[in-house]
Amino acid sequence: MSAENQPLADQSPAELAAFLAAQQQAYTDLQGKGLKLDLTRGKPAAAQLDLSDALLGLPTGPKDSAGVDTRNYGGLEGIAELRAMFAELLWVEPEQVVAGGNSSLVMMREVLTDLWLKGGVDSERPWSQEEKVTFICPVPGYDRHFTLLDWFGIDTVTVPMNSDGPDAEAVAALAANDPSIKGIWIVPTYANPTGSIASLEVAERLASMPTAAPDFKIFWDNAYAFHHLTEDEAKSADILSLASAAGNPHRPIMFASTSKITYAGAGVAFLAGSTETVSWYTTHLGKGAIGPDKLNQLRHAQFFGSAQGVRDHMTQHRLIIAPKFDEVDRVLTERLGGLGVASWTKPTGGYFVSLDVLDGTASRVVQLAKEAGIALTPAGASFPKGDDPHDRNIRLAPTFPEMGEVSAAMDGVATCVLLAAAEKLAG
Amino acid sequence: MSAENQPLADQSPAELAAFLAAQQQAYTDLQGKGLKLDLTRGKPAAAQLDLSDALLGLPTGPKDSAGVDTRNYGGLEGIAELRAMFAELLWVEPEQVVAGGNSSLVMMREVLTDLWLKGGVDSERPWSQEEKVTFICPVPGYDRHFTLLDWFGIDTVTVPMNSDGPDAEAVAALAANDPSIKGIWIVPTYANPTGSIASLEVAERLASMPTAAPDFKIFWDNAYAFHHLTEDEAKSADILSLASAAGNPHRPIMFASTSKITYAGAGVAFLAGSTETVSWYTTHLGKGAIGPDKLNQLRHAQFFGSAQGVRDHMTQHRLIIAPKFDEVDRVLTERLGGLGVASWTKPTGGYFVSLDVLDGTASRVVQLAKEAGIALTPAGASFPKGDDPHDRNIRLAPTFPEMGEVSAAMDGVATCVLLAAAEKLAG
Numbered sequence: 001m002s003a004e005n006q007p008l009a010d011q012s013p014a015e016l017a018a019f020l021a022a023q024q025q026a027y028t029d030l031q032g033k034g035l036k037l038d039l040t041r042g043k044p045a046a047a048q049l050d051l052s053d054a055l056l057g058l059p060t061g062p063k064d065s066a067g068v069d070t071r072n073y074g075g076l077e078g079i080a081e082l083r084a085m086f087a088e089l090l091w092v093e094p095e096q097v098v099a100g101g102n103s104s105l106v107m108m109r110e111v112l113t114d115l116w117l118k119g120g121v122d123s124e125r126p127w128s129q130e131e132k133v134t135f136i137c138p139v140p141g142y143d144r145h146f147t148l149l150d151w152f153g154i155d156t157v158t159v160p161m162n163s164d165g166p167d168a169e170a171v172a173a174l175a176a177n178d179p180s181i182k183g184i185w186i187v188p189t190y191a192n193p194t195g196s197i198a199s200l201e202v203a204e205r206l207a208s209m210p211t212a213a214p215d216f217k218i219f220w221d222n223a224y225a226f227h228h229l230t231e232d233e234a235k236s237a238d239i240l241s242l243a244s245a246a247g248n249p250h251r252p253i254m255f256a257s258t259s260k261i262t263y264a265g266a267g268v269a270f271l272a273g274s275t276e277t278v279s280w281y282t283t284h285l286g287k288g289a290i291g292p293d294k295l296n297q298l299r300h301a302q303f304f305g306s307a308q309g310v311r312d313h314m315t316q317h318r319l320i321i322a323p324k325f326d327e328v329d330r331v332l333t334e335r336l337g338g339l340g341v342a343s344w345t346k347p348t349g350g351y352f353v354s355l356d357v358l359d360g361t362a363s364r365v366v367q368l369a370k371e372a373g374i375a376l377t378p379a380g381a382s383f384p385k386g387d388d389p390h391d392r393n394i395r396l397a398p399t400f401p402e403m404g405e406v407s408a409a410m411d412g413v414a415t416c417v418l419l420a421a422a423e424k425l426a427g
Numbered sequence: 428m429s430a431e432n433q434p435l436a437d438q439s440p441a442e443l444a445a446f447l448a449a450q451q452q453a454y455t456d457l458q459g460k461g462l463k464l465d466l467t468r469g470k471p472a473a474a475q476l477d478l479s480d481a482l483l484g485l486p487t488g489p490k491d492s493a494g495v496d497t498r499n500y501g502g503l504e505g506i507a508e509l510r511a512m513f514a515e516l517l518w519v520e521p522e523q524v525v526a527g528g529n530s531s532l533v534m535m536r537e538v539l540t541d542l543w544l545k546g547g548v549d550s551e552r553p554w555s556q557e558e559k560v561t562f563i564c565p566v567p568g569y570d571r572h573f574t575l576l577d578w579f580g581i582d583t584v585t586v587p588m589n590s591d592g593p594d595a596e597a598v599a600a601l602a603a604n605d606p607s608i609k610g611i612w613i614v615p616t617y618a619n620p621t622g623s624i625a626s627l628e629v630a631e632r633l634a635s636m637p638t639a640a641p642d643f644k645i646f647w648d649n650a651y652a653f654h655h656l657t658e659d660e661a662k663s664a665d666i667l668s669l670a671s672a673a674g675n676p677h678r679p680i681m682f683a684s685t686s687k688i689t690y691a692g693a694g695v696a697f698l699a700g701s702t703e704t705v706s707w708y709t710t711h712l713g714k715g716a717i718g719p720d721k722l723n724q725l726r727h728a729q730f731f732g733s734a735q736g737v738r739d740h741m742t743q744h745r746l747i748i749a750p751k752f753d754e755v756d757r758v759l760t761e762r763l764g765g766l767g768v769a770s771w772t773k774p775t776g777g778y779f780v781s782l783d784v785l786d787g788t789a790s791r792v793v794q795l796a797k798e799a800g801i802a803l804t805p806a807g808a809s810f811p812k813g814d815d816p817h818d819r820n821i822r823l824a825p826t827f828p829e830m831g832e833v834s835a836a837m838d839g840v841a842t843c844v845l846l847a848a849a850e851k852l853a854g
Contacts, residue, residue, distance in 0.1 A: 041500065049489070049498040057484065062476070071476040071690040073468065101528055102720045109715030113540055117579070128555070144715075151714040152544070263498040266722035287578040288536030288571075293529045293720065295693035 007340030008425055020422035026415045027368065035373035037409040042192065042351035043400040044264050044317075051316050052262040058299040070294035076282045078268075079294050081301045086270050088307040089226065090256060091238045097272045098282060100292045104257040104269035105144060108219060111253060111271070112152055114284040115182075115217070121250050121276045123215040127182060136174055136184040138166035140354055140382030140393045142192040145185045145221070149384070156384035157181070161191060165198030168205040175211040183217035189236045190224035193354040193382055193395040195347025203237030208246035218243070218252040224350040225256055226314045229322045234349060240272065249274040258300060260351065261313060268292075268300050324398045324406045328353050331407060335414035341421040344396075353396040354382070355413075361420040362391045368416035374409050434767030435852055447849035453842045454795065462800035464836040469619065469778035470827040471691050471744075478743050479689040485726040497721035503709045505695075506721050508728045513697050515734040516653065517683060518665045524699045525709060527719045531684040531696035532571060535646060538680055538698070539579055541711040542609075542644070548677050548703045550642040554609060563601055563611040565593035567781055567809030567820045569619040572612045572648070576811070583811035584608070588618060592625030595632040602638040610644035616663045617651040620781040620809055620822040622774025630664030635673035645670070645679040651777040652683055653741045656749045661776060667699065676701040685727060687778065688740060695719075695727050751825045751833045755780050758834060762841030768848040771823075780823040781809070782840075788847040789818045795843035801836050 011019065062071045064079045077083065078099025087094040100107050119126040127133050133154045137146060138161040149156055159170040166186055175181050184206070188198040206218055220239050228234065239252045250273070258267035271281060304310050329346050332355070336342045344355040357365055362379035369376050377395040380388040396413070398406050438446065489498045491506045504510065505526025514521040527534050546553040554560050560581045564573060565588040576583055586597040593613055602608050611633070615625040625633075633645055647666050655661065666679045677700070685694035698708060731737050756773050759782070763769045771782040784792055789806035796803050804822040807815040823840070825833050 043500050046496060049496065052498075053489075056486065056489075059483065062480075062483075069473060069476065071479075071692055073470055073686075073691040075692070103716055103718075106716050112715075117543075144717075148715045151711075259500075263722060264500040265498055265502070265718050266720045284578075288539075288575045289530055289533050290571075291530075291692055293693045293723070295690060296720070296723070 007338070008421055009340055013426075016422065016426045020419075020426045023415065023419040023422050027372065027419045030372045030412050030415050033373075033408075035408060035412060037373060037401060037405050037412070038375040039397050039401065039409055040375050040377045041400070042260070042397045044260055045320065045400050045402070047320050048317055048399070049263060051313065052303065055262060055299050055303050058302045059295065060302065062295065062298075064294070064298050064301070068294070070298045073290045075291045075294050076286055076289065077278070078292055079297045079301065082268065082297045085301060085304060085307050085310070086256065087272075089310055090222070090254060090270070090272055092240055092254070092272045095275055096240065096278055097270055098278055099297050100269045100271065102259070102265065102267055102269065102293070102296070104221070104223065104255040104259070104271075105148075107269050107271045108221070108255055109148060110285065111219075111281065112148065114281065116152055118284060120215045120217065121274075121280045130180065130182075132180040134178070134181045136166075136171055136181060137384050138184070138186060138191075139384070140193055140395070141185070142187060142221070143377070143381040143386075145219075146384040149185075155180075158384065161194050161196055163196050165191075165196055165202035166206070168202045168209075171206060172209040175209055175213070175216055177212055179212040181211070182213050182215065183219060185219040185221065187221050187223060188239070189222055189234055190227055190347060190350025192223070192350065193352035195345045195350050195352065195354070197234045197349075198237055200237045203239050204242050207239060207242035207248060207251065216251060220252050220254040222254055222256045224260070226310060227260060227351065228314065228318055228349045229325055230348045232348060240274070244274070250277050253277060261310065261317075262300060262303070266296065268297050321399050324401075324403060325353065327403060327406050328396060328398050328410050331410035332414060335411065336417060339418070339421075342417050351397060351399055353398065355394045355396055356392045357394060357417050358421045358424055359390045359392045361417075361424050362388060362394050364420040364423070365394060365413070365416045368419060369413055372412055372416065374412045374416075376413070434765070435848055436767055440853075443849065443853045447846075447853045450842065450846040450849045454799065454846045457799045457839050457842050460800075460835075462835060462839060464800060464828060464832050464839070465802040466824050466828065466836055467802050467804050468827070469687070469824045471687055472747065472827050472829070474747050475744055475826070476690060478740065479730065482689060482726050482730050485729045486722065487729065489722065489725075491721070491725050491728070495721070497725045500717045502718045502721050503713055503716065504705070505719055506724045506728065509695065509724045512728060512731060512734050512737070513683065514699075516737055517649070517681060517697070517699055519667055519681070519699045522702055523667065523705055524697055525705055526724050527696045527698065529686070529692065529694055529696065529720070529723070531648070531650065531682040531686070531698075532575075534696050534698045535648070535682055536575060537712065538646075538708065539575065541708065543579055545711060547642045547644065548701075548707045557607065557609075559607040561605070561608045563593075563598055563608060564811050565611070565613060565618075566811070567620055567822070568612070569614060569648070570804070570808040570813075572646075573811040576612075582607075585811065588621050588623055590623050592618075592623055592629035593633070595629045595636075598633060599636040602636055602640070602643055604639055606639040608638070609640050609642065610646060612646040612648065614648050614650060615666070616649055616661055617654055617774060617777025619650070619777065620779035622772045622777050622779065622781070624661045624776075625664055627664045630666050631669050634666060634669035634675060634678065643678060647679050647681040649681055649683045651687070653737060654687060654778065655741065655745055655776045656752055657775045659775060667701070671701070677704050680704060688737065688744075689727060689730065693723065695724050748826050751828075751830060752780065754830060754833050755823060755825050755837050758837035759841060762838065763844060766845070766848075769844050778824060778826055780825065782821045782823055783819045784821060784844050785848045785851055786817045786819045788844075788851055789815060789821050791847040791850070792821060792840070792843045795846060796840055799839055799843065801839045801843075803840070
């Protein structure tokens with residue numbers, strides 16, 4: 001067995017020194033290529049956006065099926081046909097869904113603002129009047145969730161994100177005893193960045209667990225509900241029904257959007273919850289909003305035609321992006337396999353690959369990549385306050401670059417991973 | 428002189444009794460017509476919305492002039508060409524403008540949220556940490572402003588809205604001595620509902636007056652900046668330059684939108700202020716938003732072509748709605764002139780006519796109108812907490828109904844005004 005496919009940690013000092021020298025040379029070569037690649041964010045590629053360009057000629061007329069002129073003011077809850085379409089997709093009733101603007105993140109901020117200033121349907125007081133408010137954050141997770149919590153001054157406590165979703169027992173133990181623990185933020189299907197899928201069992205546990213706070217919330221950010229990478233399409237647990245059956249109907253608030261179905265900047269976002277939650281949300285919304293862009297909602301309703309139209313459309317996305325994920329796995333396996341310096345996910349959906357490198361080297365890898373012209377999400381981004389306690393997780397976002405760029409970027413990343421590992425082990 | 432065109436208050440008891448009986452009969456006749464008319468909100472008519480239907484076929488391609496793919500994520504501050512276009516219209520620099528989503532009201536709520544939770548660029552602390560926060564509200568004014576202040580728990584103090592804008596001396600006196608007074612909300616051009624235009628002198632006074640609060644804000648809601656009803660087009664005072672020249676560059680925050688230029692539900696909203704204000708706003712916005720609907724911004728930029736394109740487009744609106752305002756004045760003059768029971772504005776722009784009826788009868792007029800099938804904005808809506816101390820102001824919104832409906836509605840309103848006045852004077 002050559003040094004090349006033997007775990008680095010088992011190699012002799014001489015072998016390691018040779019390995020380090022080889023990687024230094026490889027890195028010098030990499031820098032010589034003058035790359036300029038960006039794998040930082042989960043953005044659709046132009047070819048994916050092109051799939052929806054029929055939107056540019058829609059709607060065919062300004063009125064929705066109820067005869068509402070979508071060009072004018074009003075309709076806080078969104079147009080009926082799009083609510084019905086996404087109610088079917090999200091397994092809820094149409095009156096449990098609000099169709100909003102172009103961003104589910106904005107809807108999440110609105111919900112947090114309302115909870116903060118007014119309290120929820122089951123709150124004893126506004127959250128801003130609590131001594132302390134804490135959210136449970138499965139890690140690795142989505143940086144924008146953490147940023148928003150931090151903006152509100154909400155504390156965070158982490159639990160592991162397992163392959164079947166958040167560690168439900170850890171969540172239940174935290175929520176049971178501490179009334180300052182007010183919620184958890186979950187990407188249930190094809191999680192960012194691990195690709196985990198919350199199982200029915202995990203969802204059921206979270207929906208039914210006793211919580212010290214009477215107004216504990218599950219922010220169920222189902223951003224990738226329909227974003228399959230294989231023909232084996234995961235079905236999200238029906239969190240609203242589970243919570244309702246457990247006597248906690250107002251606990252989950254679900255979010256989704258077409259940002260990665262049609263246009264990332266010009267899609268439609270959705271909120272779903274109990275009818276009381278929906279009424280609570282629209283009542284507060286109505287204090288400072290007149291209505292969403294209903295015309296864009298009509299554009300989307302006509303474009304999809306039906307819930308099945310959405311599903312069919314997602315197949316076209318899969319055909320474009322699944323090969324990029326395959327390529328990430330191929331290059332990483334070829335370059336890093338057997339060396340014991342990295343592991344990575346092979347997601348069946350979503351937008352990310354979660355790469356764990358040798359403890360203590362993630363920041364170095366990102367720095368090396370940057371200096372070789374490859375922009376990666378900052379190390380630690382998948383942890384609250386950007387603090388990865390092991391400095392090992394890196395989020396890879398392969399959808400936006402062209403296939404050739406994915407290959408080049410992953411090859412470069414592999415070189416950086418190896419160099420950082422060799423530096424550490426030889427150091 | 429017959430009783431018909433003599434001030435009601437000067438008529439003898441017998442004349443008044445006869446007048447009352449005549450109005451009761453007229454009202455019974457009105458009810459018999461089975462009207463169903465709505466003058467509640469300032470909504471564009473379908474014919475106005477039709478003016479912008481070329482939008483439905485735009486944009487011609489997804490990239491803006493800087494080569495940005497507007498379909499994808501990003502660009503918190505909006506696309507460059509639309510910012511530049513509205514910077515020209517609003518007399519500011521492009522970097523002082525943010526192009527946002529479909530609602531300037533939402534931008535105002537965002538700004539209030541940021542001030543409340545974080546404080547402004549010149550605040551000593553977040554407004555939520557102040558003992559008390561008070562806004563100055565010129566009355567009559569815009570109900571949605573008052574609703575939003577109330578939602579935040581911000582107190583209000585009123586000043587008169589004069590024909591040249593808010594009573595600047597009253598504002599200055601309030602702001603000079605009380606540090607809890609943090610701002611004023613103004614519709615400077617063609618105010619809602621009076622049609623007043625804030626003069627250069629008033630604007631200069633507000634921009635330069637000493638304020639006890641270091642972070643006093645002028646919310647300059649220029650919703651009707653280009654919405655002229657005559658060929659004599661008012662120019663809004665350049666509040667940003669005035670404030671900057673007076674050493675208070677961060678005092679004004681300007682808002683505008685195309686809601687009543689293109690589509691009320693699917694337009695583009697704008698915020699403008701000092702570059703520090705813009706940076707403050709986008710920094711906070713970026714904690715919970717990725718970017719506005721840039722595609723709709725590009726659609727608008729292509730539709731208008733230039734700032735002059737916006738002005739030309741507004742002429743088409745004027746040709747549709749000015750005759751409706753003329754009709755309001757014609758009917759009210761014919762039915763109410765000389766009787767001393769009502770006065771009303773004859774605005775040169777904007778969306779409203781402000782009708783003052785006999786003190787203590789506005790609620791009765793609105794109730795009578797409702798029972799005759801004519802929906803009016805609730806009496807008192809133009810005052811904070813819906814409380815018109817004289818119960819005399821009614822806001823009329825004649826743009827949405829067809830011309831024939833405007834005539835019928837105003838004739839009906841006149842009957843209600845006369846009946847309520849006769850009831851009161853004879854009672």
